[in-house]
Amino acid sequence: MVTLKDANYSEIEHQCQLELEKLKLEEESLISELNGMLNQRTYIEDKIKGLSRLMPTLKVMKHEAQELVTTINDISDSSEKISSKIRQLDLARGNVDECLLRVNDLIDLEICSQGVQQAILDLDYEKGAAHVHRFLSMDQSLLKRTANDMNNVTNMLKSVRTLQDAASQLRAIVEHKFNEAITNEDLVSVERFFKIFPLLGMHQEGIRDFCSFLRTKIGLTADKNLKSAISTPLADKRHSIIYADTLILLFEGLARVIDTHQPLIETYYGPGRLLSAVSILQKECDKQVKRIVLEWGKARQIQKKIQQVSETSRMTSSGSFSKIEKTDPKDLDIVIGEITLMHFRCEIYNKFLQRKVLADIEVGISETEQKTKSIKTLEQLILNSDLSQCKHDLLSHYLRLEQYFMEESVAKAVNMDSLEPGQQTSSMVDDTFFIVRKCIRRSISTGSLDGICVIINNACRVLENDYCDILKARLKQGYPSGYLDLTQAYNVLHNSIQQGRLQPGDTEQSRTAFIVALNNADISTEYVTALVDNIMKEIEGACPNMNTKEQGKLESCLSGISAVSAKLSEIIEYGIQQLKSTAIKPRVNPWVDTFMNFSHQLSEDELSAYEAGESFVQTLIMNLETLLSSFKHILSTNNYELFIQVLTLEVTQRFEKVVMKSQFNRLGGLVLDKEVRSLAGYIVSGTYWSARDQFARLTQIATILNFDYIEEINDYYGNADGAINWRLAPSEIKTVLNLRTDFKSEEIKRLRL
Amino acid sequence: MDDYKFLFKVVLVGNAGVGKTCLVRRFTQGLFPPGQGATIGVDFMIKTVDVGNEKVKLQIWDTAGQERFRSITQSYYRSAHALILVYDISCQPTFDCLPDWLREIEEYASSKVLRVLVGNKIDRDDREIPIQVGEEFAERHNMYFLETSAKESDNVERLFMQIAEDLMKQARMTNVPRYDPNSYNVDSSSQESSCCSRLT
Numbered sequence A: 001m002v003t004l005k006d007a008n009y010s011e012i013e014h015q016c017q018l019e020l021e022k023l024k025l026e027e028e029s030l031i032s033e034l035n036g037m038l039n040q041r042t043y044i045e046d047k048i049k050g051l052s053r054l055m056p057t058l059k060v061m062k063h064e065a066q067e068l069v070t071t072i073n074d075i076s077d078s079s080e081k082i083s084s085k086i087r088q089l090d091l092a093r094g095n096v097d098e099c100l101l102r103v104n105d106l107i108d109l110e111i112c113s114q115g116v117q118q119a120i121l122d123l124d125y126e127k128g129a130a131h132v133h134r135f136l137s138m139d140q141s142l143l144k145r146t147a148n149d150m151n152n153v154t155n156m157l158k159s160v161r162t163l164q165d166a167a168s169q170l171r172a173i174v175e176h177k178f179n180e181a182i183t184n185e186d187l188v189s190v191e192r193f194f195k196i197f198p199l200l201g202m203h204q205e206g207i208r209d210f211c212s213f214l215r216t217k218i219g220l221t222a223d224k225n226l227k228s229a230i231s232t233p234l235a236d237k238r239h240s241i242i243y244a245d246t247l248i249l250l251f252e253g254l255a256r257v258i259d260t261h262q263p264l265i266e267t268y269y270g271p272g273r274l275l276s277a278v279s280i281l282q283k284e285c286d287k288q289v290k291r292i293v294l295e296w297g298k299a300r301q302i303q304k305k306i307q308q309v310s311e312t313s314r315m316t317s318s319g320s321f322s323k324i325e326k327t328d329p330k331d332l333d334i335v336i337g338e339i340t341l342m343h344f345r346c347e348i349y350n351k352f353l354q355r356k357v358l359a360d361i362e363v364g365i366s367e368t369e370q371k372t373k374s375i376k377t378l379e380q381l382i383l384n385s386d387l388s389q390c391k392h393d394l395l396s397h398y399l400r401l402e403q404y405f406m407e408e409s410v411a412k413a414v415n416m417d418s419l420e421p422g423q424q425t426s427s428m429v430d431d432t433f434f435i436v437r438k439c440i441r442r443s444i445s446t447g448s449l450d451g452i453c454v455i456i457n458n459a460c461r462v463l464e465n466d467y468c469d470i471l472k473a474r475l476k477q478g479y480p481s482g483y484l485d486l487t488q489a490y491n492v493l494h495n496s497i498q499q500g501r502l503q504p505g506d507t508e509q510s511r512t513a514f515i516v517a518l519n520n521a522d523i524s525t526e527y528v529t530a531l532v533d534n535i536m537k538e539i540e541g542a543c544p545n546m547n548t549k550e551q552g553k554l555e556s557c558l559s560g561i562s563a564v565s566a567k568l569s570e571i572i573e574y575g576i577q578q579l580k581s582t583a584i585k586p587r588v589n590p591w592v593d594t595f596m597n598f599s600h601q602l603s604e605d606e607l608s609a610y611e612a613g614e615s616f617v618q619t620l621i622m623n624l625e626t627l628l629s630s631f632k633h634i635l636s637t638n639n640y641e642l643f644i645q646v647l648t649l650e651v652t653q654r655f656e657k658v659v660m661k662s663q664f665n666r667l668g669g670l671v672l673d674k675e676v677r678s679l680a681g682y683i684v685s686g687t688y689w690s691a692r693d694q695f696a697r698l699t700q701i702a703t704i705l706n707f708d709y710i711e712e713i714n715d716y717y718g719n720a721d722g723a724i725n726w727r728l729a730p731s732e733i734k735t736v737l738n739l740r741t742d743f744k745s746e747e748i749k750r751l752r753l
Numbered sequence B: 001m002d003d004y005k006f007l008f009k010v011v012l013v014g015n016a017g018v019g020k021t022c023l024v025r026r027f028t029q030g031l032f033p034p035g036q037g038a039t040i041g042v043d044f045m046i047k048t049v050d051v052g053n054e055k056v057k058l059q060i061w062d063t064a065g066q067e068r069f070r071s072i073t074q075s076y077y078r079s080a081h082a083l084i085l086v087y088d089i090s091c092q093p094t095f096d097c098l099p100d101w102l103r104e105i106e107e108y109a110s111s112k113v114l115r116v117l118v119g120n121k122i123d124r125d126d127r128e129i130p131i132q133v134g135e136e137f138a139e140r141h142n143m144y145f146l147e148t149s150a151k152e153s154d155n156v157e158r159l160f161m162q163i164a165e166d167l168m169k170q171a172r173m174t175n176v177p178r179y180d181p182n183s184y185n186v187d188s189s190s191q192e193s194s195c196c197s198r199l200t
């Protein structure tokens, strides 16, 4: 009891002690706070004193601010007044200005009316026209008002009438003199009066008359050029492109006329007037182009050529390369070249016109609506010109002939196909792609994207149909099996192989033909890719500013060529499958099947004897070596790779089959494992691609058959450290284990995989 | 990256002025262009549409009807998946030329191409070709048939959408790789039967 009480007291005491400590701490902090406040007191008192000193100043400030507001209001009022005064002043000054203008006009009117008559009498038309120009520059309505405001009206009206009379007199004179100068071919006077027209407000007439004059001159030159073109002797170096030359002369002449006279027009007539000048010149351009193209068509017998070409293509449209007499594509080569040149020149001239006139419109016409209208007029002028029509016709002719040229030349290349000794591919590949590239290049030189696209489309058709079909047809004739000595066949047959005309029994020739076709298909794939890359670059160089739509058009057409690659791959696949069934299977299967002739249940002695002799796998490898080496140098690299792939697949599958039909003991398994390894090693060493994967199943089968005891499978299976990626299903593993005669089937059955 | 699964080429042909360009512009841009000039060569437009849950990209080639561009336009027939042959219901000569157009199609287009006959400008009240005449012609030549107005936007959407759906159906049916090109005679015959059904 006592101890309990004691304990209670000591506890209470301890608590009191704690409380006391807490209170002490609180006291200390309160004291320090109080001290802090005391310390601030003086500072705060200072502040208060300072503030009370400021009070009177603030009052003064408020008062002053109010005064300022009043002042500002006053100022604003007065400035309002001032500005209205200024407005009045402006008005007054405007009136004064107008008055001055009127006075000036009046004075000038007087001067001009006096001067103009004298100038006309003096034949000083520049001076006279300058007077009229001054008169015309006066605001005519203002003049009328002046007349109403004046007392002495008669004088002024007289001056006006004088000037109006003088103006029409001068106009008549200038027009007359101008025509006279033209008749006399007096170029100096022509230019002189050309400059006077705009002074008299005769801009349109001036441009019309002047450009008609230029037009006549251009026409005369063009006539002369065309005549000399027509009479160019056949022996002349430029005979074959003389009409292109004539067209070029015309365009260069026109461009020169425009280039030299544009500054003149701009200086005396102001910018923005080139369109009307060009419209007049275009008439002559149209007329001459039409004549040149007409004469060209006659001289080159274009209609006849086009007709022949379309007749042949109609007749052959069903069967691609039949034997009808037709125009030799070579005979068209030159005229096709001439057309591209002519078309290109038309294209360039149109672009030149567009650029020139657009620039002039840009500078000369500021009002948007008027500008759009002018641009539209220009577009229509170019679009509807006979030049453009001729250009379209030329392109149409070009396309007809070029398509024929490509088709027929490729047909020829195919028909004249030949094999150089030691080559893996025959001449038709290089020849065909040379022709296709040449035609596409030529289309690029027309400068017309539509033209390029058509020729690309045509190239797709020729390659995909005509060309690929020939390759396919050759492969379809098959690869004859029988005794294999292709190297020999190759040597025998190095000259022209004419496909489809092989004698029956020409086994070696058929084989060579087959292999060459397969190689041709492979190399063509590379050529197609290179072709697309090259022409893409060339087109980008020739048409640098294609818009997205044009680019889309081109890409769509080019993708057609890429599609040819797909077709070629199909053909190669077809050929390889053919080889598989005639050259690989019939040989490989018997070789592998000899496996069954050997016992795989060996004693130690039998093992030594087996290893000392010619083993199964050595023979197999030797045979495969012979087979592969007979194809190695005649197949293209890619095709040879494909060939090994197919061969490997065939060998491994067949091998698996015969293993599954055999029975093994421990040593037999050991031998198999060794044999599979050396076979895999042999094939892998000869290829670039990984053949090991194709051996996976066979290797695993051999591993199983090489086990010391059944449970060894657990080292390779499931979560074991040595676990491998099995290509055999659990049931297959068990089947393989069962091939071992020394493994008990109940134990195998008990395995849990 | 475009996220479309199918790309089809649709080519419009027919006499000058029957409204090919207007049909295409109505479909691709939703407008009826005023003061439409004749097409030069061939024009190219793209529109991606949804068919079911799939994006289908239609590459539309609008060819010029004028004779002088024939050598350009013919070269687009071969790769076309669908050909739209257009005439003007208010202009007999454009209908009379249809056999010529069909001959061209026979000569240049793939035998598998989907062919659609379109009588355009039905908003006009000076019709010269009764609808039955067009219908009958289409039936005789195994073509789809539809009358449209590019101006009033009648049947335009439907025309192109139906083509997209049909081509997609076809593409799905023939997803077996064409190993031997000679084998396509087989599926072209099966496809012809579907051509007899009509859009209207």
Ligand SMILES: Nc1nc2c(ncn2[C@@H]2O[C@H](COP(=O)(O)OP(=O)(O)OP(=O)(O)O)[C@@H](O)[C@H]2O)c(=O)[nH]1
Pocket: B014, B015, B016, B017, B018, B019, B020, B021, B022, B023, B033, B035, B036, B037, B038, B039, B040, B063, B064, B065, B066, B120, B121, B122, B123, B124, B148, B149, B150, B151, B152
């Ligand atoms: N009333 C009416 N007019 C139309 C219709 N579609 C087109 N047009 C008019 O027909 C004319 C020719 O139309 P385009 O679309 O340029 O004809 P096109 O077939 O493209 O002609 P080309 O390009 O020369 O082959 C234009 O004046 C159009 O306004 C239509 O549905 N109704």
Ligand SMILES: [Mg+2]
Pocket: B020, B021, B022, B037, B038, B039, B062, B063, B064, B065
């Ligand atoms: Mg059009």
